C-alpha cells in the first residue's frame with residue numbers, strides 16, 4: 001500500500017522545481033556573495049533578485065527582508081531583537097496562549113531577564129479577541145506577537161484589526177505567518193504588521209530556511225554578531241542555495257495559492273463529512289471561525305490520540321497529535337486546552353494537515369480504515 005501523508009503542517013516534501021532552482025548553487029555557482037570577483041558577484045545578483053521576489057510576494061521592500069534559518073530563528077529575532085533594541089529590561093510583551101513554541105519559549109526566556117509577558121487567552125473558537133489585546137496594552141508594551149494562522153487547529157487570527165491598534169499606539173506588531181503563507185493572501189501593509197516570520201519547509205521548500213520581514217524603521221538588534229550580512233541583522237555567509245530554494249517555493253506557493261486552497265478545502269470537507277457520518281462521539285476543533293483550508297483537528301472521544309496515531313502509522317498513514325515540535329513530549333496540546341477543551345478530550349485529538357499531492361482516493365482510504373480502528377480502540 002502506498003504511504004499516505006497527512007502531516008503537511010509538520011513539514012512538506014521539497015518540490016522538483018525547487019531542487020532544480022537550488023542545484024547550480026551546489027556546483028558552478030559556489031561563490032561567496034560577499035566577494036567582489038565574478039564568482040561572488042553573480043551569486044550576489046541572484047541573491048538580491050531572490051530577495052526582491054520575496055519582498056514583492058509579501059508586499060514589502062527588498063531592504064525589509066532578512067533571510068534566516070527558518071521560522072524558529074525568525075520568531076526569536078523578532079522577539080528578542082526588538083526587546084534588546086529597546087535596551088529596556090522592563091519592557092512588556094503581549095502574545096497569545098496558542099502560539100508555537102518558537103514564540104512561547106523566547107517569551108519565557110525574556111521573562112527570566114525581567115521582561116513581563118502576557119499570554120492572552122483565546123475564545124473557545126480558537127481566536128484571540130482583539131478587545132482582549134487592546135485591554136492588555138500598557139504604556140511599556142514593546143511588542144505584540146500573535147500568529148497569523150495556528151499550526152494545530154488552523155484558526156486565523158485578526159491581525160489586521162490588532163494592527164490598527166498597534167499602529168495607533170506605536171507598538172511593534174509581529175506575526176508568525178509560517179503556516180499561513182501559500183494558503184491565505186499575505187500583504188504586510190494590509191495586515192499592518194512590522195515583523196513577519198516565514199519558513200521554507202512548510203511550503204515545499206528546503207528545511208533550515210526562512211525569513212523575517214522587518215518594516216523599515218523598526219528597532220531591531222541582532223541575535224548573532226559577525227560580518228555585515230543581512231544588514232548586520234543576521235551575520236554569516238548566506239545559505240545561497242537555501243535562499244534560492246525558499247524564494248522559488250514562495251513563488252510557486254503564491255502562484256498556486258488559490259488552487260491549493262480550493263483543492264485542500266474540498267478534500268477536507270470530504271474527510272470531515274465522512275468522519276461525521278461514520279464515527280460517533282467526535283468533535284471538530286476550531287471550526288466555527290475562519291481557518292486555513294488544509295487543517296482539520298478532530299477529537300475522537302474515548303480514544304487515546306497517540307495510540308490512534310501509532311495504529312494509523314502501522315498502516316503507513318501519517319497524521320499528528322499536535323505540533324511536531326511537542327509530539328512525544330507527553331504534553332497535552334496547549335492550544336486545545338487554551339480553547340477550553342478538557343485535557344482528556346485534547347489527548348484524544350488528531351491533526352490532519354492536507355497537502356498539494358493528496359487526492360480523493362487518499363481520503364477515501366483513510367475513511368475506510370478509520371472507523372474500525374476507532375471502534376477497536378474504544379473496546
Ligand code: PLP
Pocket residue numbers: 009010069070071072073075100102147149150151176178179199200201208209210323324325
Ligand atoms: N511557527 C509555526 C506556527 C510553526 O508551525 C513552526 C513549525 O512547526 C515554526 C514556527 C518553526 O519553524 P521552523 O521549523 O522553520 O523553525
